Amino acid sequence: MVRVKDETKRLAIVENTLDIVFEKGFAGVKMATLAKKIGISVSTLYVYYKNKEDLIISIATELIERETKRSSNSITADLPFKLKIKAIWVYWINFSINHSKEMNFITQVKKSPYYDKVPEAVRETKSRLGTDLFELGKKEGLIKNVSNEILESTMGAILLETVNLIIDKKLKLNKKDIDLMFSFAWDAIKS
Amino acid sequence: MVRVKDETKRLAIVENTLDIVFEKGFAGVKMATLAKKIGISVSTLYVYYKNKEDLIISIATELIERETKRSSNSITADLPFKLKIKAIWVYWINFSINHSKEMNFITQVKKSPYYDKVPEAVRETKSRLGTDLFELGKKEGLIKNVSNEILESTMGAILLETVNLIIDKKLKLNKKDIDLMFSFAWDAIKS
Amino acid sequence: MVRVKDETKRLAIVENTLDIVFEKGFAGVKMATLAKKIGISVSTLYVYYKNKEDLIISIATELIERETKRSSNSITADLPFKLKIKAIWVYWINFSINHSKEMNFITQVKKSPYYDKVPEAVRETKSRLGTDLFELGKKEGLIKNVSNEILESTMGAILLETVNLIIDKKLKLNKKDIDLMFSFAWDAIKS
Amino acid sequence: MVRVKDETKRLAIVENTLDIVFEKGFAGVKMATLAKKIGISVSTLYVYYKNKEDLIISIATELIERETKRSSNSITADLPFKLKIKAIWVYWINFSINHSKEMNFITQVKKSPYYDKVPEAVRETKSRLGTDLFELGKKEGLIKNVSNEILESTMGAILLETVNLIIDKKLKLNKKDIDLMFSFAWDAIKS
DNA sequence: CATGAATGAGCCTTCATTCAT
DNA sequence: TATGAATGAAGGCTCATTCAT
Numbered sequence: 001m002v003r004v005k006d007e008t009k010r011l012a013i014v015e016n017t018l019d020i021v022f023e024k025g026f027a028g029v030k031m032a033t034l035a036k037k038i039g040i041s042v043s044t045l046y047v048y049y050k051n052k053e054d055l056i057i058s059i060a061t062e063l064i065e066r067e068t069k070r071s072s073n074s075i076t077a078d079l080p081f082k083l084k085i086k087a088i089w090v091y092w093i094n095f096s097i098n099h100s101k102e103m104n105f106i107t108q109v110k111k112s113p114y115y116d117k118v119p120e121a122v123r124e125t126k127s128r129l130g131t132d133l134f135e136l137g138k139k140e141g142l143i144k145n146v147s148n149e150i151l152e153s154t155m156g157a158i159l160l161e162t163v164n165l166i167i168d169k170k171l172k173l174n175k176k177d178i179d180l181m182f183s184f185a186w187d188a189i190k191s
Numbered sequence: 192m193v194r195v196k197d198e199t200k201r202l203a204i205v206e207n208t209l210d211i212v213f214e215k216g217f218a219g220v221k222m223a224t225l226a227k228k229i230g231i232s233v234s235t236l237y238v239y240y241k242n243k244e245d246l247i248i249s250i251a252t253e254l255i256e257r258e259t260k261r262s263s264n265s266i267t268a269d270l271p272f273k274l275k276i277k278a279i280w281v282y283w284i285n286f287s288i289n290h291s292k293e294m295n296f297i298t299q300v301k302k303s304p305y306y307d308k309v310p311e312a313v314r315e316t317k318s319r320l321g322t323d324l325f326e327l328g329k330k331e332g333l334i335k336n337v338s339n340e341i342l343e344s345t346m347g348a349i350l351l352e353t354v355n356l357i358i359d360k361k362l363k364l365n366k367k368d369i370d371l372m373f374s375f376a377w378d379a380i381k382s
Numbered sequence: 383m384v385r386v387k388d389e390t391k392r393l394a395i396v397e398n399t400l401d402i403v404f405e406k407g408f409a410g411v412k413m414a415t416l417a418k419k420i421g422i423s424v425s426t427l428y429v430y431y432k433n434k435e436d437l438i439i440s441i442a443t444e445l446i447e448r449e450t451k452r453s454s455n456s457i458t459a460d461l462p463f464k465l466k467i468k469a470i471w472v473y474w475i476n477f478s479i480n481h482s483k484e485m486n487f488i489t490q491v492k493k494s495p496y497y498d499k500v501p502e503a504v505r506e507t508k509s510r511l512g513t514d515l516f517e518l519g520k521k522e523g524l525i526k527n528v529s530n531e532i533l534e535s536t537m538g539a540i541l542l543e544t545v546n547l548i549i550d551k552k553l554k555l556n557k558k559d560i561d562l563m564f565s566f567a568w569d570a571i572k573s
Numbered sequence: 574m575v576r577v578k579d580e581t582k583r584l585a586i587v588e589n590t591l592d593i594v595f596e597k598g599f600a601g602v603k604m605a606t607l608a609k610k611i612g613i614s615v616s617t618l619y620v621y622y623k624n625k626e627d628l629i630i631s632i633a634t635e636l637i638e639r640e641t642k643r644s645s646n647s648i649t650a651d652l653p654f655k656l657k658i659k660a661i662w663v664y665w666i667n668f669s670i671n672h673s674k675e676m677n678f679i680t681q682v683k684k685s686p687y688y689d690k691v692p693e694a695v696r697e698t699k700s701r702l703g704t705d706l707f708e709l710g711k712k713e714g715l716i717k718n719v720s721n722e723i724l725e726s727t728m729g730a731i732l733l734e735t736v737n738l739i740i741d742k743k744l745k746l747n748k749k750d751i752d753l754m755f756s757f758a759w760d761a762i763k764s
Numbered sequence: 765c766a767t768g769a770a771t772g773a774g775c776c777t778t779c780a781t782t783c784a785t
Numbered sequence: 786t787a788t789g790a791a792t793g794a795a796g797g798c799t800c801a802t803t804c805a806t
Contacts, residue, residue: 009790026218027218030774030776031775031776031777032774032776043777043791043793044790044791044792047790047792052775052777113215150361150362150371150372153352153356153361154375157348158345164344165340170341170344180341181341187378187379187381188378188379190378221799222800223801231766233768234767234802234804235765235767237801237802237803238766388786407685412779413780414779423787424780424781425782425783425788426787428782429786433781434781526757532744536734536757539731539734540727543727543730553723563723566727567761569763570731570758570761604796604797605797613770614772616770619798619799620770625797
């Protein structure tokens with residue numbers, strides 16, 4: 001069937017682009033190389049994406065939307081505040097490790113000029129690690145009373161560093177190390 | 192003496208490369224554009240650097256060496272531990288802001304394939320934010336008893352995020368905000 | 383019947399091709415663009431025409447044949463020579479203006495490499511502005527005694543220029559201006 | 574010497590471009606083909622011209638300026654009006670034949686979208702076949718009292734047609750044929 | 765040391781055309 | 786007949802690098 005074939009191919013393009021960006025960054029994405037890796041013709045790439053920029057921005061948009069949706073889904077559990085935020089922390093560590101290429105792609109895009117061209121609607125709904133959550137924590141007097149943006153940035157930075165340390169084998173993906181790193185993050189933001 | 196003229200020109204090359212990398216990343220460094228910006232011929236660039244890779248790696252090496260030297264110089268003051276570490280923190284915040292292009296260059300290089308080609312000796316002597324210092328803090332029982340690498344990474348991540356927040360105007364370069372952000376870092380590592 | 387649908391589509395192809403050639407020349411005719419303009423699939427174009435060359439040559443052939451037929455039809459009125467030739471002149475001015483896209487297409491084809499591939503039979507029966515007519519004029523001693531080809535070329539050039547001046551709004555499509563321009567043509571060929 | 578070499582190469586580019594446009598039109602000008610014809614690298618073309626459009630527009634500008642200068646120079650002889658205009662006529666016939674490729678290039682450019690990008694100053698000073706001259710002729714009551722633009726267009730059309738007939742071997746470049754064709758033009762405009 | 769000129773190696777993109785359904 | 790998908794071939798352009806002066 002044609003439909004299946006299409007989606008398979010599109011996914012292959014996305015997958016391989018992610019791989020290349022992970023290994024060599026955006027500059028490393030050559031349309032010809034990408035096509036060869038997938039086993040299709042260069043022109044075929046242009047059937048799916050208008051041009052290289054469109055390719056990258058489309059993938060970025062897709063990933064960010066997916067990430068956004070996921071992050072909002074992850075804040076459902078009904079737990080005491082600290083445990084709740086830890087659950088999210090653990091969730092994101094695992095997700096980042098398991099989807100390191102996607103996360104890497106998003107991270108790179110955010111620092112690149114491509115990001116300006118991601119639809120504004122998508123950019124706005126991005127990485128809500130927990131605006132509502134921080135609000136709650138502040139109300140309960142559990143975390144420092146500073147802007148959500150700063151809380152989020154700080155936790156995000158520690159989280160990303162944790163992931164990098166795990167990837168670089170300086171930390172392990174076990175309870176002890178995860179707990180340790182969470183203590184860094186929690187101690188940083190708690191009041 | 193010819194030497195003087197040379198050094199001026201070499202500095203101009205470094206300066207302009209820093210500017211371009213800051214604005215457009217490594218991919219934005221075109222030998223022709225760079226030369227035009229400086230007001231010299233493209234060929235002249237090749238008198239000073241063997242090729243583009245050499246240009247970037249040489250600059251990176253120079254900057255990293257300078258940074259390393261500076262960081263070791265900064266740990267001289269004789270103060271109680273927390274104040275000492277805060278002094279370093281403040282020093283580095285200021286330095287990073289005042290030398291944002293240099294810092295940006297180093298940051299970018301570390302994430303790029305170029306970094307593998309920076310002389311190993313230089314890579315090893317890098318950013319010693321305070322190995323000795325952390326050792327001291329742990330001995331006094333003031334900070335978490337974990338590897339220096341993790342302490343350094345965590346503080347480094349928070350520091351970098353702080354700098355970014357300042358650059359993005361989300362934070363100001365005043366005592367209040369600096370103190371606030373230091374509290375994040377200190378709380379994270381203190382035992 | 384299927385036939386009706388076909389003819390409609392074929393006419394749409396011709397019409398839109400004429401439009402594009404009028405606006406952007408042959409190089410502006412992209413099979414994909416043309417198809418989209420019509421609202422059909424690119425592949426469908428290939429059902430009607432073997433390839434792009436065939437498309438253009440077929441349209442050219444069709445238009446030239448139609449024009450040829452028309453020109454011979456136009457020399458029927460029974461009038462004194464000068465009036466007869468003026469009638470034809472006026473007829474062609476009007477026709478050229480009203481069918482500027484068709485005329486433009488023919489003009490362009492004649493100057494393009496495509497023209498060599500128009501069936502010879504068609505090329506030969508072309509724009510007979512009045513071979514017989516010129517013969518008559520010469521017999522009556524009213525026009526210069528030179529080859530029909532030269533007479534026709536000259537009148538044709540002035541006619542085309544007249545049409546262009548009208549299109550460029552340098553002349554109007556009224557009796558005065560038409561008469562004026564006819565006087566140029568007539569004075570040129572009269573003996 | 575470097576200077577000489579440059580000019581030689583630039584002239585070769587112009588010459589070969591003229592040839593190609595004469596044979597195949599603008600669409601026939603492929604940077605690779607052009608370079609190979611000249612015996613230089615494609616990149617070298619880009620040393621002399623920013624891109625293909627710049628190549629064509631620069632050549633057009635150069636040719637039009639030269640033509641304009643020439644045409645104004647040609648109206649110097651002190652002769653009775655009809656002889657004067659004939660002298661110019663003969664001059665232009667000869668020039669057009671001898672420089673058919675240049676003339677062809679200019680003609681083509683004027684009908685192409687490139688023409689809009691020729692510097693306005695150049696476009697304005699173009700083909701002054703004889704505005705002043707026509708003014709004189711009208712004052713002396715020798716030619717039709719219509720706008721110079723129309724007189725010029727008409728004569729221009731007949732002149733161009735004459736050149737085409739000569740190129741197509743339908744006319745010869747001898748006194749008899751030139752005189753004949755001038756009579757068409759003169760009779761057309763004379764009062 | 766300084767540079768103008770020249771170039772090869774790529775890269776992105778377009779487009780007419782084919783083919784299986 | 787109608788078409789969505791795929792592609793080969795080609796063309797324009799960029800850019801790091803070399804070389805003779």
